[in-house]
Amino acid sequence: MSNSKWVYAFGGGSAEGSADMRNLLGGKGANLAEMSSLGLPVPPGFTVTTDVCSYYTENDKNYPDSLGGDVKEALANIEEIIGAKFGDADNPLLVSVRSGARASMPGMMDTVLNLGLNDETVQGLARGSGDERFAYDSYRRFIQMYGDVVLGVEHHNFEDILADHKDEKGVALDTELDAEDWKVVCKEFTAMVEQELDKPFPQDPHDQLWGAISAVFGSWMNNRAKIYRRLHDIPEEWGTAVNIQSMVFGNMGESSATGVCFTRNPSTGENIFYGEYLANAQGEDVVAGIRTPQPLTDAEKEQNHTGLPSMEENMPGLFQELCDVRTKLEEHYTDMQDMEFTVQEGKLWMLQTRGGKRTAKAALRIAVDMATEGLITKEEAIRRVDPAQLDQLLHPTLDPDAPRNILGRGLPASPGAASGKIAFSAPEAEMMAAKGERVILVRMETSPEDIGGMHAAEGILTTRGGMTSHAAVVARGMGRPCVAGAGEMQVSYSKQTLSCGGQTVGVGDIITIDGARGEVMLGEVETIQPELTSDFGQLMEWVDHTRSLNVRTNAETPEDAETAIHFGAEGIGLCRTEHMFFDPERIIHMREMILASDEAGRRVALAKLLPYQRADFIELFTIMKGLPVTVRLLDPPLHEFLPTSDEEMKMVAEAAGAEVEEVRARAIALHEANPMLGLRGCRLGIMHPEIYEMQCRAIFEAAAEVTKSLGETVEPEVMIPLVGTKEEFDILHAVVDQVAKDVGEETGSELKYLTGTMIELPRAALRAGDIAEGAEFFSFGTNDLTQTAFGLSRDDSGSFLGPYQEKGIYERDPFISIDQEGVGELMEIATERGRKTRGDLKLGICGEHGGDPASIVFCQKLGLNYVSCSPYRVPIARLAAAQAALGVEASVNA
């Protein structure tokens, strides 16, 4: 690095850097250089590179030897262009010093303006501008900014002095102070700084400059910046650049102004110039919100019903110049730009351009429009839309302008927003919904028994569990908004209350939940219903032509299957048959089965369940019209179907014709210390093959019937869960084949089907080569694979997942985005070994990760055939799959 170029100059119609040097110059510096090269009016300046930051950090806060000379030279270049001299008492050059990392990073030192002012040069500025008040106002601003962000003098010290001074003078506003006031303030400011720091405020502009540069580099390593980086996965080694630029002033009278603008509407995406400006103001005034900004265009003026004059009408020439800049920059960057400009005494200066932030709706529209306009390719349009953002378009959202009276917070477990009356139990929720009321189901946690109530509710709130708790998974599947694991809130079932921070609400009180932000609000907050625009349809058409991964859905109800088809699902990747047993009519027989003391008794009960299960499959197969349907055989431990309360036990005993004691004894016998790792999955099938036999019979009889009625071959994929050894698979594979043979003979059908397994245990991944000898497909059950690889229960990790992410132990919640280096390696091993045994092994994923963009990119790399996710995530998965096919690395924050 010793021979590196440490400083890059720009301005005067040329630049040493360019936009593609973002890593070296930071975003701001690279774009300033680029604009300069494009011939746009950029105040001259230079960028100290990110390499200097790294050098500074690694060399105990020392700089490269040659840096001093380079900076001097670059300063001289500015002086020459501007015709002013840094530190000159008569005609002082003033500069701004700004940090500029590769990615925008709040938490670091941001900006020092007016640097170069001191007790002497301020007089030169006053003379030169002919405005003493402006000069001392600028000086006091500089002392405060520099004192605060460079010297570390606390903000309130300055505010106190200013307040005292205004009190003394009996005025309320800064604007009521005159030049003499500011002179006094400046004196008091410097005196205070000297007292605080025990050394004088630096008067030498070069000392000021190096102080500011060091402050920027130092701030890269401050705690706030470190935390921000960790939260946003920004590597420390990136470093920040520092931009030193000559000052321009938008506050030098009515021919001066400052503003921000977007090349297109960032809210709607419309191809209309959009922005705000303030006459006779500095940039910070626009942001500070002290004065109401004026519209940029006449159209905006009209739309906003404001009396304030637009720039278009006030400064038509400059406006036209700005319009030209708009066109030039958008064509140059081929993306919507967010620009800052200043007009100093009738001259337009461009201070910044960058890709503009936009709403999901705007992102979609801009991408599609730009591709239609020919500005970008369709592939580029696909890359431009963030799949995670797309989620916003599919669910109702809260009106962003509506006030929110926040009761508490939890995890954003299922997007969308909903308001309704509180119900503390599933039956109550169902009852209230039956009366036509909108309900929010509030539970400590949910269980499969609550499905009915969850369905009846508009939204779900739980105080326990994580992003992949039962409540969260089911809610996402149903498209119901859900806030989960709101640990700061307390539910008391006995008191029928929900409390947080001293506030308490009860049954029937209205609350609103925002499942995208994890917020719970008191009362009703207005929501906005989503509408899928033609842009959406257009983008999805391009997406489907681009991707190679198929997208299926996890669904077991006709409603979910229909929704998924509507959203473009290409089959069912996971039909969880256990969800089909919770219907009140059925759970009786299920419980009868569980309570049976022998196989014969179980078979009697199973025979009663068969017609229901067959009818379910007939409906699903009919909806899916020949698309593949993967049916997972019974997976959860049997005790999940048994009641827990005394009252329920009594009901069950009556229904099943058994003694309460018998029910209780059976429940106790089935109790497990760690049910996740107990008698479930294929272990049930091994111990009680008759259960799987019934399920296979239902599947195959339905397949035979729908094949006939639909005239389309239904090819079910029978999936055996929780396999850990080849022997388990082979034994149950034989059961499946036998039932298929029997049903084939009975119905006279030639049944086509595949038999495969979940890969959801580390051992299964390792032994995939063996297992693939029999298995025709693998579906990665990444929920359980994550639980077992990490030794981490989804339901019990809520208490430490947050701190773990804050401390950087888990980069991301491993239940949301696949832990690629751990769980991912197991998937790689399984893929490689499985395909080595069986070249045409069909591979998919049906864990919650199947809808996570970063995980989808990983699945594409692994070479899976499909991903399967909840119905509402199907469009997101389609988009992510297309991006993966285009080689996009998924955004870490997606």
Add this chain to the structure above:
Amino acid sequence: MSNSKWVYAFGGGSAEGSADMRNLLGGKGANLAEMSSLGLPVPPGFTVTTDVCSYYTENDKNYPDSLGGDVKEALANIEEIIGAKFGDADNPLLVSVRSGARASMPGMMDTVLNLGLNDETVQGLARGSGDERFAYDSYRRFIQMYGDVVLGVEHHNFEDILADHKDEKGVALDTELDAEDWKVVCKEFTAMVEQELDKPFPQDPHDQLWGAISAVFGSWMNNRAKIYRRLHDIPEEWGTAVNIQSMVFGNMGESSATGVCFTRNPSTGENIFYGEYLANAQGEDVVAGIRTPQPLTDAEKEQNHTGLPSMEENMPGLFQELCDVRTKLEEHYTDMQDMEFTVQEGKLWMLQTRGGKRTAKAALRIAVDMATEGLITKEEAIRRVDPAQLDQLLHPTLDPDAPRNILGRGLPASPGAASGKIAFSAPEAEMMAAKGERVILVRMETSPEDIGGMHAAEGILTTRGGMTSHAAVVARGMGRPCVAGAGEMQVSYSKQTLSCGGQTVGVGDIITIDGARGEVMLGEVETIQPELTSDFGQLMEWVDHTRSLNVRTNAETPEDAETAIHFGAEGIGLCRTEHMFFDPERIIHMREMILASDEAGRRVALAKLLPYQRADFIELFTIMKGLPVTVRLLDPPLHEFLPTSDEEMKMVAEAAGAEVEEVRARAIALHEANPMLGLRGCRLGIMHPEIYEMQCRAIFEAAAEVTKSLGETVEPEVMIPLVGTKEEFDILHAVVDQVAKDVGEETGSELKYLTGTMIELPRAALRAGDIAEGAEFFSFGTNDLTQTAFGLSRDDSGSFLGPYQEKGIYERDPFISIDQEGVGELMEIATERGRKTRGDLKLGICGEHGGDPASIVFCQKLGLNYVSCSPYRVPIARLAAAQAALGVEASVNA
């Protein structure tokens, strides 16, 4: 295989086979050939090879083309040596047909004697022997054996006829029947067989012979044989051989005899000839126990106080001949032999020799004696002792001759036997023990709270949980016998009863448990106390010179540590600090810590625990005298320390100065769905570093003190549990280092210590390369690694582990012997990656598998530095480690 030699002849002083052809000829055939070659008097015969068995199985029960000719030729060879002809009406050759697999296998067809007899040849035999009764007795025996084992006619059919005949004749014993009677019986037998099978009993000796050969081969695939093979890991492809041998008769008068003998005493191992014989009897009579066998030697006669004459005095010449055979065979085989012989009219015939079964005590003595005698090397002596058998020598055992009234069965969870009165709770057990009573603690399952009661009890019985349940692990650690998971037995705490199969016992009733066999007996059964002989010391000395793996122990109490040192442990590989918190004095503070609402409160409680914990370590370090001690920081979820019953909660609340509701709320808050996968291990350390700080302080203060008092440097190894990511380890490593630095400064000591981690999660194994950047040692926690790799809870697998092994899904219980192809691969990966990062990484294992011989062999292969096991398994581990160093593949059934 088409050109194979299918038949191997032996007899007449030579043989085509030899002892090393066991795989081809089976054990019996190979040894008959060997004896024949040695010039010993073996009745001539031939062996049909195991290859024929495989051919027969694979070719739909057809034989190789050339086999018929080969058999004919081999028969002719016998005829020539004996001077009789197969099927000859005047001088018939009779043969025995016996199966003989590579490993002895009950469950298969065993033996048919006297084959070659029919209605004609029986007359020839009568004439030749001059004993008609003998001839027809032989014939009826043949018809019954052949009918039963070859033709499948049920046994009782024969017994009924015989009984009827004796009734008719009014006699009680077979010996009271004469030649005419046997003639009638033979007739009735053949008539009955014809009626049962609807075809006549085969009269053609060649048909008889082929029928018997096919029956042997067929029996290889029968169900009993299949089950036996599965249970004993005998591969199906081994097949069995068939031995056809000319008959000799020990029942041809007083100059005839038959017997079995051992070259050394199989019970004590003494180098004394030992055996039994019967004059004028056939081999089966010795086994059947109808007549009391006579002693072989005068010494035995004296020892047994029997008036029966010994062979030594009755047949001195033959006895001397037999002694010569004894010497010859033992020197030849260099192992104690179990031999069968028959004397026919003054001539000695050797019918079988094989390695003799022996007790653990005898095995040890014989191995040590033979090595001392120079018959075998010390290495061979080490190989000869089965480590699993050694276990018997370390625990009291039940008198094998005492009658057992079995109440029920469970898993043989911890060896040894004990009798005592039933107690159904730990406090009760302690109370009863305090009164001087011997107690068996009977629980559904045990928890850490029961430790006191388990210690007070002589033995433990649980009706739930597996071989690695809490009860089993703790019992093995304490050396208490334990029967665990006795699912067929019911405990009712409310009724205070233990029931099984209609029998019920209650508090105070005496039961006996046999932890080596998993049996529970009513009443007291006499036990035999173990004594460690000088043989044991000698073997262990050889063992320690041979092995390269170190053997440590899992121990946390001074008692356990002393026991382990006594058994030769070379350090502590796992000190589970949580066990130190259950003492009544301490658990109060532990609970206070858990109930504290903030860190400050926790620190107050921890400060009270510090002196206890420090005292523990001082004691342990002092006992271990500078040997390495690995201390695992707190691992289990905190709720394990909280009480569950209302009454206990009240007590805790009082002691901790809290409200009962508070205790209950905290317990509810700490409740986890799957505690195995919840907030435990290093997660506790991350969330509450103050706990680990206290523990580290206790460790280092103790190390500093003992280093001074002992004059021996104590180098503790601090082990962080349940690490899944490098970050977790690094964060806690810093905590350890900080405390070490602090204590070092405070005490003025230079502390030496290592910081390492358990590898007990699949992800940790995969990321071992990263983790080893900071970790100085790894200890494989194979219990949890097995649980997570398989997704299998130790505590909840009891209900299906049995059927899983029966169905061959799990070859062995993976919690007892490492699943080498799954869990083992994770260990391989971790070893390779860890050592790649850190060449001198210290590797050990501290799961229950550390005491399992097969797993120890695997650990040697992996290149671990040490294994750590419960104190009572230390000698076993030492022996297994020596065997592993000698390249012994651990016996699958060990």
